[in-house]
Every structure is written in C-alpha cells, then in structure tokens.
Amino acid sequence: MVSTPLRLAFMGTPDFAVPVLGGLVRAGYEIAAVYCQPPRPTGRGHKTQPSPVQARAEALGLPVRHPVSFKPEEEKAAFAALGLDAAVVAAYGLILPRAILEAPRLGCLNVHGSLLPRWRGAAPIQRAIMAGDPATGITIMQMDVGLDTGAMLLRGTVPIGPETTAESLHDALAALGAELIVPALDGVAAGTLVPEPQPEDGVTYAAKLTREEGALDFREDAAALDRKIRALNPWPGVWFEHQGERIKVLAAQPEAGDGAPSTVIDDDLGIACGTGVLRPTLLQRPGRAPVERRAFLNGTRIAAGEVLPCPATN
Known part of the structure; x- marks a missing residue:
C-alpha cells in the first residue's frame, strides 16, 4: 500500500460488495463514509432490513449514508465535502452524476463482475x-458517465464450468474483486497503473433479470436450459407448469436423447427438449421444501407421454 493511507468512500449495497469493503478495511485505507441503498422491507413479514453492506459497515463502526438520489445539490456538496482521494463502487445501485464521479482526487473506481467490454x-x-x-472475471474500471464504459485498470479471470452456479460464481468474483481493488487503488495513486480504454469490439449488455425469464421452454436445447437453471437460482427461479402448479427446478442434468419437445419420455422425468433431454434432479412444489427427483415423483406423478406446457411466445 502507499505510505499515506488513501481517504475513500465506499459505495455498494448487496452481498457481492461486502468482501470488497472488507478488503479495503484490511488494507488500512481510511473509509470516510459508506454509501448504500436505504433499508427496505424484506421477507414475509416485510420488516425493514439494512442491506448487507450497511450491516457490515455498522459492525465495523463506519459511518453509513443512504441517499435516494445524488441529484439534490446538498447531496453533491456533502459528498464533495468528504475530501476524498477516491471512491470505490461495487454493485451500488444508483447512477452517479458527473459531479460525484469527479469529486474525488483520483476519481471513482468500479469493481465490475465481468471481463469488460463483455x-x-x-x-x-x-x-x-x-x-x-467458458470464463468471466472482474474488471476494475475508472468510472465515467457511461454504462460500464470507463477505462480498465486491472482484470482477473474466473473459469465457468459445467457445474458453476450463479451463487458459486458470485462468491468467487466477489473474492477476486476484494483482491484486485487494493493494487488498483495503489497503482492509480502512485501513477504506475495506466487506464486502458475498452475495445469497441466485443461489447455485450447484461440486461436486468425478469421473473418471466424463469419459465422453462423445452423447445430450447437441454444444455441451454441447464445453464438457465444454474444461472437463475435463487432469483427469479426456474420452473415449469404441471396441473396448475408452478414446479421449481433447482438443479438438472442435460442428457443425450430425443423426442417431441416438452414430452416426458420416461417415468424418471426425462423431458425432451429442442435438442437432448433435461432431467431435473432437485425440484420444489409451491409451499414445500426442495426434494430430490425420486422423492418428488413419489408424491407427484408425472408419467411418460405427458406433454408439459411451454410459455407463450411473442
């Protein structure tokens, strides 16, 4: 680390950002303020709960702020008054206007969960x-006013395997972000790390998830549906309809085989897809606990020859 601790603000909200905040604290930076989304009602009781970052910051004795917007001039002035060397942003959830991005001496660094520009x-x-x-990673980026368009400072890679889930990849990327942010900050402060503009080729956009995406369409390839199941649990979750119930699929196995898409081809819940067969391995009925396939079939008969409904297409 540089000899004089940098004075930082940290801006993040969900679990993904917690290890990054912890890495900054362990590195000995001065955290002038932690910004996160305001507490919101959660769970069945709709009890207001602080975000994971707020809970961690308060446990560390750090001052927490949660403005609903940075448009008011008083919020911009309060941020500028912190006298920051830099701000570190990780899944914060608010758009930062130019006045905020330019207030810290070294600007704002973002911990982004992909290999930009992808x-x-x-x-x-x-x-x-x-x-x-086959892989993704973390990009530490110098933020600008665009959507994840800023120049890159450091990148690290994490492989994606046939059993990788959103949860396991989330945790691996969060840990890598915590590891990379310290040399990125120190390199920028020392002038030894030169920002590299993102290439124009290879830009893709990761659209926000919707509940409707969780519906299994067995006209798709079994391998693609397996990836969807691994990507969309726990939210929005993945399901198919059976006798008026929405059956969640929490894990599945793609296999070779054929048949008319959406048709159950055997008594062990092999479901024919556009290409191949999908065999769910962990399922959940509404209001019930998740169970393995055999236990599920003991209580819910889905016989060979049944045709499961597919979502309507636009």
Missing part, C-alpha cells in the same frame, strides 16, 4: 453462465 450492465454473472461463456 457483459456491461445489471446482471453480468447470470448472463455469462446463460450464454455458455
């Missing part, structure tokens, strides 16, 4: 799995 946007972890990418 998967700019809201859901890079899930989109990388769904697309069948």
Whole structure:
C-alpha cells in the first residue's frame, strides 16, 4: 500500500460488495463514509432490513449514508465535502452524476463482475453462465458517465464450468474483486497503473433479470436450459407448469436423447427438449421444501407421454 493511507468512500449495497469493503478495511485505507441503498422491507413479514453492506459497515463502526438520489445539490456538496482521494463502487445501485464521479482526487473506481467490454450492465454473472461463456472475471474500471464504459485498470479471470452456479460464481468474483481493488487503488495513486480504454469490439449488455425469464421452454436445447437453471437460482427461479402448479427446478442434468419437445419420455422425468433431454434432479412444489427427483415423483406423478406446457411466445 502507499505510505499515506488513501481517504475513500465506499459505495455498494448487496452481498457481492461486502468482501470488497472488507478488503479495503484490511488494507488500512481510511473509509470516510459508506454509501448504500436505504433499508427496505424484506421477507414475509416485510420488516425493514439494512442491506448487507450497511450491516457490515455498522459492525465495523463506519459511518453509513443512504441517499435516494445524488441529484439534490446538498447531496453533491456533502459528498464533495468528504475530501476524498477516491471512491470505490461495487454493485451500488444508483447512477452517479458527473459531479460525484469527479469529486474525488483520483476519481471513482468500479469493481465490475465481468471481463469488460463483455457483459456491461445489471446482471453480468447470470448472463455469462446463460450464454455458455467458458470464463468471466472482474474488471476494475475508472468510472465515467457511461454504462460500464470507463477505462480498465486491472482484470482477473474466473473459469465457468459445467457445474458453476450463479451463487458459486458470485462468491468467487466477489473474492477476486476484494483482491484486485487494493493494487488498483495503489497503482492509480502512485501513477504506475495506466487506464486502458475498452475495445469497441466485443461489447455485450447484461440486461436486468425478469421473473418471466424463469419459465422453462423445452423447445430450447437441454444444455441451454441447464445453464438457465444454474444461472437463475435463487432469483427469479426456474420452473415449469404441471396441473396448475408452478414446479421449481433447482438443479438438472442435460442428457443425450430425443423426442417431441416438452414430452416426458420416461417415468424418471426425462423431458425432451429442442435438442437432448433435461432431467431435473432437485425440484420444489409451491409451499414445500426442495426434494430430490425420486422423492418428488413419489408424491407427484408425472408419467411418460405427458406433454408439459411451454410459455407463450411473442
């Protein structure tokens, strides 16, 4: 680390950002303020809960702020008054106007969960799995006013395997972000790390996830549906309809085989797809606990020859 600790603001909200905040604290930086989204109602009781970053910051004794916007001049002035060397941003959830981006002496550095310029946007972890990418990673980026368009400072890679889930990839990327942000900050402060503009080729956008994406369409390839299941659990979750119930699929195995798409081809819940067969291995009925396939079939008969409904197409 540089000899004089940098004075930072940290801006993040969900679990992904917590290891990054921890890495900054362990490195000995001065955290002048932690910004995160305001507490929101969660769970069945809709009890207001602080975000994971707020909870961690308060446990560390760090001052927390959660403005709903940076448009008011008083919020911009309060941020500028912190006298920051830099701000570190990780899945914060608010758009930062130019006045905020330019207030710290060294600007704002973003910990982004993809190998930019691929998967700019809201859901890079899930989109990388769904697309069948062999790898993704972390990019430490010097922020500008665009959507994840800033110059790159450091990158690190994480492989995506046939069993990688959104949860496991999330955790690996969060840990890598915590590892890379310290040399990135120190390199920028020392002038030894030169920002590299993102290439114009290879830009893709990771659109925000929607609930409707969780519907299994067995006209797709079994391998693509397996990737969807691994990418979209726990949210929005993946399901198919059976006798008016929405059956969640939490894990599955793609296999060779054929048949008319959406047709159950055997008594062990092999479902024919556009290409191949998908065999769910962990399922959940509404209001029930998740169970393995055999236990599920003991209580819910889905016989060979049944045709499961597919979502309507536009």
